[in-house]
Amino acid sequence: MKYTEEFDIFTFDFWSGAKDTIAEVRDEEKLTDLQLLIEDYFDGQTPSKTEINDFVWFNRDMILEQLEIDGS
16 A cells, blocks of 8 residues: 655654754745755655655755755
């Protein structure tokens, strides 16, 4: 059995280190841009919640650079 749901960055429950990245992106009001970046990265695949979270967590520097956010 396979279960899928639509991804919405505004309601997705990120955890661990991804929370820090999301907070920074939210502060810059670029969540929609991040959602588009995530969609481009997975390019038609159906990632798991963990894969989405880990992408945001472990690619923080690249995400901030792509979204033109000066990370602190």
